[in-house]
Amino acid sequence: MAAIHLEQLRHSYRARPRDDVAADWALRGLDLRWTDGGAYALLGPSGCGKTTLLNLISGLLRPTRGRVLFDARDVTGLEPGERNIAQVFQFPVVYDTMSVFDNLAFPLRNRGIAAAEVDRRVREIAAMLDLDRTLAQRAAGLTADGKQKISLGRGLVRADVAAILFDEPLTVIDPHLKWRLRSKLKELHQRVGLTMVYVTHDQTEALTFADQVVVMLDGQVVQAGTPVELFERPRHTFVGHFIGSPGMNVLPCQVDAAGVARVDGHAVPVASASPSGARDRKTELGVRPEFVRFADSGLPVQVERVSDVGRFRIVDARLGAHLVKALIAEGQDVPAGGGHLRFDQARTQLYADGWIVD
């Protein structure tokens, strides 16, 4: 078990990356400090550098710049075996000629662990993953689900690893099993207290699994925080968009000399303490649909569409040239045609060039 500290980490797949050309870099410099025993998720769209970051932590890749530290020990130059780390990949990797049991035992046997202990660990993990009835079968004969469970099992079977890294491990798993395995992983994390890092592009997966979620975009960390922080106070408009369903409303706005933000000419009170500092940049206003409600006065809008999704309704309302989404709980009225919207001031953030204005 270990605390992981990433220091000024940069990585490029090119032989001679140019320092000043952003396109040369898959990871453009990040600093992260993860405590021992935490559950972390790396969340971001495809190609944002999540997998690269994971491979840098496990040692499959050497960073072009920067250092990786486990418990203050510099492991940047060490092989994955020496770092004592477990990693589960997106697509199942099984050793075809071995039985399920031998597959699960493989990482233990390679480290010279006694047969009795191997047997105990393998049976424990197999029971957890519902693989106990197939232990004697050849791994090659299993379904994709079964094979991925073997891959997961090989990651979980070692009790003493510094961390377990998951690279979108549930992509190939059936939806009904996905839920079960996800809660198993969470349960396992609480029981053994290993540091776990989980890469995904699925926000539900990230938010249910992790204590802390790291949102990445274009090789950079845009925000690292608890699910609540990401939800309530996205530091970047991308986080607002990417997390939440539907995502945050992002409306272009102007900030006047008095520091009042205006959308389409209408003044909107915001949470930011000093909006006027952002005046000469590209300013936007962000508010989640959860914090938008209808009122007797406020922003004049036309209701365009109402979608009933069960416990609440999603209302698309037109405000001048912009579309604003609002989540309206069951039992509350939605005016037909024209109405007025109000944003919760404490949850309405001002963004300049994409980044939050405090």
Place this chain on the structure above:
Amino acid sequence: MATRVENQKAWWLVLPVVLLVAFNAVIPLMAVVNYSVQETFGNNEFFFEGVRWFKQVMQSTRFRESLQRQLMFTAIVLAIELPLGVAIALAMPRKGIGVSICLVLMAMPLLIPYNVVGAMWNIFALPDIGLMGWGLNRLGLDFNYTRQPVSAWVTLVAMDVWHWTSLVVLLTYAGLSAIPDAFYQAARIDGASKWAIFRFIQLPKLKHVLLIAVLLRFMDSFMIYTEAVVLTGGGPGNATTVLSIDLVKIALGQFDLGPAASMSLIYFLIILLLSWLFYTVMTRHDEA
């Protein structure tokens, strides 16, 4: 009532290949079958002899000895070429300029005509002027492939290894390139040794290409003729007279067409049987 009109034009498209197979394989084979049960003294006169030639071939020590030499040659050559080919393929670079250089070098022996290979090694192994023969003698070894059976065998095997190991290398290299990176990554995470990676990832994934390599090398080495004839002509004495060389001696040297035909059929059936055995044994587990 409408009768169904079948379009039979497609047969014309099949015709070329039917003709090709007929003239290339079926008709010659039937001619051999025809010869194998008859006696002829020329003048296109034939007398039916039944299975006499088959009996004669099966009972002759000459055939048994040729077959033994043939089996020994094939066994030695397979035992060297397969492990060596796999080892070279494993050692070859996976990326960069080295890949093309290695592949071109490896492909070269395969592009040389068989009789040229024989002639090259014939000269190369000459004790007085050939680099190999002269060198071995300079090292104090008594090497003369035209007089000593052991020298002749060493030269013959060395020539075949030089000529054909590349085939195993190229097949294996193609097989290795098809293994996804994730397997190697998982093995590194699992702390697998180089040997474990070979034993549990590479070898199982190479199984099918190695099966092809074994079959090709088995059939080819079992039918070796041109290179061996040019190199040793079956000598010294009969020391390197393998089946095909013996067959040609009987058919064209002695003009015993009946025995030669029956021997060809037996030869053919041995290859068929052994190939089938290899295939069955090596794919036994695939359904599991």
